Amino acid sequence: MGKAKGKGKVETEGSSRERSISWDDEQTKFMLDWYIEYKKDQHANFIWKSQHHMKCADALNKEFAMGVTSAQVTRHYRHYKENWKIVETALNKSGNGFDAIKCKLTISVDRDRRLLSKPIKYFHEMQELFSGSNADGSLAMDQQTCCDVDNKSDSSDDEGLNDISSYARPIDIAAEDSDTLPSPTCADNGSSGTSRAGKKRPRGSKSPSKKQQPKPKNRFTDATEKISNTMDHLVDQLGNPPPPPPVPQFCDPYASLWKRIDALPISTNDKVVVGNYLGRQENEGVRGFLASSADTTVETWVYSSCAIEMQHVYSRISRGGNLTT
DNA sequence: TCACGCATGTCACATAGTGC
């Protein structure tokens, strides 16, 4: 908005800070999944309120015994929302190119590049959770160019490319080998002030949080705690068996895409080639992108990008090759 | 209409990790 937000901070002293926690990938994914699931049951104009974040915090504490507060959950949620906005903006920005074949972004803005030049964690979750969900609508953006790039089987992300097909693959992220905070079994809120309202940390002052954070326990202790937590959870589940899971309803998320391709004025053979190409597992990102794109985008992609693939296929066919290879 | 509370967007900062 171009406003000087977060600036002009008031000089106060003695500000205490929430105990920093290290969010495990599992925990973050659980949180995002929780929000996604919760949101599914809500109405269209649903707005997240503090009680919802509190519920999520409870769920996290039950699942991981991480002692997280609702404020931390809120902040973590917002952090990912911030990230998603950067991704979304980059995807929508005309100055940035998008290679549908490689699912590669060409970022022109430094700040965006910092985020997008590496695999973006939880791209899938953020897309599902934040796409078109701005509560006030003031920041509603065109979602059409956003792509679904979860590609768990793609192994070609080792070229330093902005290959967003790997964004949803946290396993590949070196930084994710984080020595996560070993799940403190109690909410260590002792270091946090009861009220931070109106108190700002003066610039230049040391943040108390990190130093107050206990050293991570060794991995054995960590594993032991996790095992015991898991055992506790299992015992709880055995004692109170959850209701039977809903019967999975198979729904092809790309059904509409197939229909749109089928409706294109191209030959049946071309449709088969396009469908065969998009149906490959490694092209899941392209599928997602096209599924959320406008008809014209799909059509343009089929005519331009996919034409190359068609040429390859046809040349293989002419040599007696297999269509599926 | 206006004041207030709340949710959200955004920038700044602290700390740890990493590469040189």
Place this chain on the structure above:
DNA sequence: GCACTATGTGACATGCGTGA
């Protein structure tokens, strides 16, 4: 040791909803 990045959090600005 320094620069840079990633992560987590603080804090202010803004807009909307609500009640008086």
